[in-house]
Amino acid sequence: MPDVVVIGAGVVGAACAYYAARAGLSVTVVDQGAVAGGTTGAGEGNVLVSDKEPGPELDLASLSAGLWSDLAAEVGGFEYEPKGGLVVAETPEVLTALTGLAAKQESSGVRAEVVTPEEYEPNIARGLAGGVYYPQDAQVQPMLAAARLLHASGAQIRTGVRVTGFTRSGDRITGVRTDEGDLPAGAVVNAAGTWAGDIAALAGLPLPVLPRRGFILVTEPLPEPLIHHKVYTAAYVTNVASEDEGLETSAVVEGTPSGPVLIGASRERVGYDRTVSYPVLARLAEQAVALFPALATRKVIRAYCGFRPYCPDHLPVIGPDPRAPGLYHATGHEGAGIGLAPATGLLISRVVTGYSGQPGRPIKSGANGRSGPAESGGQLDLDLFPFRPERFT
Amino acid sequence: MKYDLIVIGAGPAGMAAAGTAARGGLRVALVDSAAQLGGQFHRQPPPELGGGNVRDDPTHERLGRDQSIEQAIQAPAPRRDFLRLRDRLTGVDLHLGCRVWAVEPSFAVHHDGGTLTGERLLIATGAHDRVVPFPGWDLPGVMTAGGAQALLKGNLVVAGRRIAVAGTGPFLLPVAAGLAAAGARVVGVFEAARQMGALARYPAKLAEGAGYAATLARYRVPYHRGQAVVAAHGADELAKVTVAKIDDGWRAIRTREIECDALAVGYGFVPQLDLPVQLGCATTRDSDGSAIVAVDDQMRTSITGVHAAGETTGVGGAELAELDGIIAGHSITGTPLPDGVRRRRERARAFARLLHEVFPVRDGWRDRLRADTIVCRCEEVPYQAICDAQALGAVDTRSLKLLARPGMGWCQGRMCGYAVARLAGEDPPPPRRPIAQPISLQNLAAYPLRSTNDDA
Ligand SMILES: Cc1cc2nc3c(=O)[nH]c(=O)nc-3n(C[C@H](O)[C@H](O)[C@H](O)COP(=O)(O)OP(=O)(O)OC[C@H]3O[C@@H](n4cnc5c(N)ncnc54)[C@H](O)[C@@H]3O)c2cc1C
Ligand SMILES: Cc1cc2nc3c(=O)[nH]c(=O)nc-3n(C[C@H](O)[C@H](O)[C@H](O)COP(=O)(O)OP(=O)(O)OC[C@H]3O[C@@H](n4cnc5c(N)ncnc54)[C@H](O)[C@@H]3O)c2cc1C
Numbered sequence: 001m002p003d004v005v006v007i008g009a010g011v012v013g014a015a016c017a018y019y020a021a022r023a024g025l026s027v028t029v030v031d032q033g034a035v036a037g038g039t040t041g042a043g044e045g046n047v048l049v050s051d052k053e054p055g056p057e058l059d060l061a062s063l064s065a066g067l068w069s070d071l072a073a074e075v076g077g078f079e080y081e082p083k084g085g086l087v088v089a090e091t092p093e094v095l096t097a098l099t100g101l102a103a104k105q106e107s108s109g110v111r112a113e114v115v116t117p118e119e120y121e122p123n124i125a126r127g128l129a130g131g132v133y134y135p136q137d138a139q140v141q142p143m144l145a146a147a148r149l150l151h152a153s154g155a156q157i158r159t160g161v162r163v164t165g166f167t168r169s170g171d172r173i174t175g176v177r178t179d180e181g182d183l184p185a186g187a188v189v190n191a192a193g194t195w196a197g198d199i200a201a202l203a204g205l206p207l208p209v210l211p212r213r214g215f216i217l218v219t220e221p222l223p224e225p226l227i228h229h230k231v232y233t234a235a236y237v238t239n240v241a242s243e244d245e246g247l248e249t250s251a252v253v254e255g256t257p258s259g260p261v262l263i264g265a266s267r268e269r270v271g272y273d274r275t276v277s278y279p280v281l282a283r284l285a286e287q288a289v290a291l292f293p294a295l296a297t298r299k300v301i302r303a304y305c306g307f308r309p310y311c312p313d314h315l316p317v318i319g320p321d322p323r324a325p326g327l328y329h330a331t332g333h334e335g336a337g338i339g340l341a342p343a344t345g346l347l348i349s350r351v352v353t354g355y356s357g358q359p360g361r362p363i364k365s366g367a368n369g370r371s372g373p374a375e376s377g378g379q380l381d382l383d384l385f386p387f388r389p390e391r392f393t
Numbered sequence: 394m395k396y397d398l399i400v401i402g403a404g405p406a407g408m409a410a411a412g413t414a415a416r417g418g419l420r421v422a423l424v425d426s427a428a429q430l431g432g433q434f435h436r437q438p439p440p441e442l443g444g445g446n447v448r449d450d451p452t453h454e455r456l457g458r459d460q461s462i463e464q465a466i467q468a469p470a471p472r473r474d475f476l477r478l479r480d481r482l483t484g485v486d487l488h489l490g491c492r493v494w495a496v497e498p499s500f501a502v503h504h505d506g507g508t509l510t511g512e513r514l515l516i517a518t519g520a521h522d523r524v525v526p527f528p529g530w531d532l533p534g535v536m537t538a539g540g541a542q543a544l545l546k547g548n549l550v551v552a553g554r555r556i557a558v559a560g561t562g563p564f565l566l567p568v569a570a571g572l573a574a575a576g577a578r579v580v581g582v583f584e585a586a587r588q589m590g591a592l593a594r595y596p597a598k599l600a601e602g603a604g605y606a607a608t609l610a611r612y613r614v615p616y617h618r619g620q621a622v623v624a625a626h627g628a629d630e631l632a633k634v635t636v637a638k639i640d641d642g643w644r645a646i647r648t649r650e651i652e653c654d655a656l657a658v659g660y661g662f663v664p665q666l667d668l669p670v671q672l673g674c675a676t677t678r679d680s681d682g683s684a685i686v687a688v689d690d691q692m693r694t695s696i697t698g699v700h701a702a703g704e705t706t707g708v709g710g711a712e713l714a715e716l717d718g719i720i721a722g723h724s725i726t727g728t729p730l731p732d733g734v735r736r737r738r739e740r741a742r743a744f745a746r747l748l749h750e751v752f753p754v755r756d757g758w759r760d761r762l763r764a765d766t767i768v769c770r771c772e773e774v775p776y777q778a779i780c781d782a783q784a785l786g787a788v789d790t791r792s793l794k795l796l797a798r799p800g801m802g803w804c805q806g807r808m809c810g811y812a813v814a815r816l817a818g819e820d821p822p823p824p825r826r827p828i829a830q831p832i833s834l835q836n837l838a839a840y841p842l843r844s845t846n847d848d849a
Binding site: 009035041143151157159217219220221258276278282283286288289297300301 | 782826
C-alpha cells in the first residue's frame, strides 16, 4: 500500500508526488488521461511574482519561485528560464497604479525596478508611459516540468485510470476507488485541477472549483529573438483578480527557447466550452501587435485553449480536509498553477508527514502515524489558513 | 448579400458540386487556396507556363535543392474531364488564391483576404500525402509522391534525372509514368504490397492500370512488388537509396543500394479535416483507419447546412470525388440525381475500400527508425526524443506532442501526424487546428472589421 495516492498527473500533482517522495513517502499517481494532459498541457509556463498583490498568494508565489529555481538544478530538463518580467503601462495613470503596486510588493520581499521599457525590450512599441521590471519572474515548459518531476519522484504512475470514488472507514479516507479497482493509501491528495470539485463531491464534500477558459496564440518560430522577457500590460494585473463573467484579454507576450512567440491570455467564464472564439483570438492578436509592432506580419500557426481551475475567492485550496481525515486538496490555482506548483507540493508533503496546518503548531502524527521531521521543528513554511478547503462552507 | 452556398476546395469534388448547385439556380462561391482550379488530380500549371500554380503547401516543399537537377517540360493540354468540370462553373463566383483559415457556424468563411458568408457550406478540401519516416528521408531530393506530381503538373518541373518511386498504392503508377514520360530516368517503382489479384474484379480500373504499365514498359521502368526504400543516403543531397525486400509486416529481408538523385515516396493520403472539425462535424474512421468526415447518403454531415464531398469523406481517387460532388450538389439544390450516379458511386467507393485492403500501410517501418532519424521535420524532432517522451509517460499522440513537440511547427502535424500516432500505438486522431492555415497577426487582428460579401 502506498503512503500517498495523488489524483492528477498535472503539474500540481507532479509537484505533490515529487515532494512527498522526497519526504520519504511511497507515492502512486493516478490520472484518467496522460501525464500533463489536463490544463497543464494548455498552460503557458509563466512563473510570476509580478502579477500578485501582497497577501497569501504572493507569499506562496515567492516561495514557489525560489523552489522552481532549485528544481531546475535538482531535476532540470524543463526549459527553466529566469528571464524576468516587464510590466508596461500605457498611460501615466496606469503607471502610477503600477508603481504603487510595485512599492507594496517590494515590502513583501519582491524585487521590482521602475524602468524605461525600450531599454529592456528594444522592439517594444514607443510612447508607453513606463514600466516595472521584475527579475524574479521566470518561465518553465509546463508539460516537461510535470513529466520530469513525476519521473524524478520515482512514483508509480498510472495513466488512463479514473478515480470513481473513495474507500472510507468512518469519516476517514482510506483510499480511492478507480475503474481499475481499489487503491488503498495512507493519504489521498486531490490534485485534479478543474475537476477537483467533482473529486471532492465523490467524498460528499462541496469544493467550488470552476473553469475559466483561456486561449493562447502561437506564432511561427522567429529566426532571431524579438522579445527577451515576459512582457505584459498592467491591465493584466486588474484582470486576474476580476469578478467579471465576461471576456477579458490583455496580451502577455513572450518568446520561447524553441522560437515561437506565445501570446496569452484571455479569461472567460463559459464552462467547458471548447468552441473557438475568433473574436477573442483577434483581440489577443491586436493587443500583441500594439505591444510589439514588428509582430504584425508574423504568422500565427496555432491556437489552443484550456480551463483554469478557480475558486470564488481566487485563492487556491491547499491542505488537509478536516471533514474527511486522510484527504488533502491541492487545487484551484487558476492562472498560476504552474508557478505555484512547487510550493503547493512542498506544503502538502509537510502536512501529510505531520506538520500542523499552521506555523508554530506542530502536530504529533500524520499519515501512517509518522511524525514530522524534527529538524525544521515541524513548522510550516507558510500559513495554510487562507487556503483551507473548508473555508467555503 | 449571402451566398446560397460556399464550396471550399476546387478539386473534382468541389468543382462538380459547385457546378451542379449553380445549375440548380443557387448563388455559389467556390474558394481555393490554389491560384488555379483543379485540385490535386486536375492540377493546372499557371498561365505564364500555360496553366496554375503549386500552392505553397509544406508537403510540396522542395527542400531548397539544387535546381539544376530539375528540368522543365512543356504544358500538356488540359484533360477533357477537367474542361467539362470547368465549363459547368458558369455563374459561380471564383475565389482563388484564398486560403481558408477558419470557418464559423452560420457560416462565415475566413480566408487570408477577407470573409465570405453563406447559407450553406460544402467542404471538399481533399487530402494530403501520408508520410512515413525512414533514415535519410529529410535529405534534399527526397519528396512525397504527391509533391513530385504537383511539381510536374503545376510547375512543369521534373523532380530529378534518376528518380526512384516508392511506397504503396495505385498512385505510384501515374507518378512514375508521368516522370518517365517527362524525360526522367525512373530507376524503379518499389511497391510494398505483393498481392494485387483482387483488383481484377474491376476491369475498367485494371485497364487504367494497364495503360500506366504500358508506359512504364515503354520507358523500361521496372515495377517491384514486396519491396520498399528503407533508407536514403547522401552528404547534403540524395545520392542513393537502400531498397529492401520486405515481408508481410514490412520488415526488411534483403537489401541492395540504388543510385538516384530524387526519390518520390508515397504511402497513400490523409483526408484534410481541419475545417469540418472546426465546425464540429462528426468524424468516423475509413477502412484504412484514417479519420474522415461522417456523411449520410446525401453527403450531409452531422451539422445542419454543411455537406462534405471528395477525399475529406474517404480517399478514393478523382472519379469518386467527382461523383460525391454531384450527389452533394443535387442534395443541396433538391434536384433529382441523374440515373446511374449512385450506382457508379457505390462501385467507386467499394473499389476504394478494396484499395485500402490491397495497399495497407504496416507498422514494420517503425523498426527502421534510428535514434537520429527525424520524425517531425518542422520541429526537428528525432526518434530518440519520441522514445524519451514515452519514457516520461507520454501514452498517446497528444502527450507525445506536448512533451516532444512533433506536430507543433509550421505544417501543424500534417506531415508527421500519421507516424507520431502510429508510434503512440493509435490511429491518428482527427486534427484539431483552430487556425487551419497560417495567418499574420495583423490579419487576425483585423478579423471582425473585415468587409464581407454581406456589405455588398
Ligand atoms: C490559457 C492558459 C494559460 C495559462 N498560463 C499559465 C501560466 O503562464 N503560468 C501559470 O502558473 N499557470 C498558467 N495557467 C494555469 C495553469 O495551467 C493551471 O493552473 C495548472 O496547469 C493546473 O494544474 P493542475 O495540475 O492543478 O491541473 P491539471 O493539469 O488539469 O491536472 C489535473 C489532472 O487531473 C486529472 N483528473 C481529473 N479527474 C480525474 C479523475 N476522476 N480520475 C483521475 N484523474 C483525474 C486530469 O486528467 C488532469 O490530468 C494557464 C492556464 C490556461 C488555461
Ligand atoms: C499532392 C497530391 C497529388 C495528387 N495527384 C494525383 C494525381 O496526379 N492523380 C491522381 O489520380 N490522384 C492524385 N491525387 C489524389 C487526389 O487527391 C484525388 O484523386 C482527387 O484530386 C481528390 O479530389 P478532391 O476534390 O476530393 O480533393 P483535391 O483534388 O485534393 O482538392 C482539394 C482542394 O481543396 C483546397 N484546399 C484545401 N484546404 C484548403 C483551405 N484551407 N483553404 C482553401 N482551399 C483549400 C486545395 O487547394 C485543393 O485544391 C493527389 C493527391 C495529392 C494530395
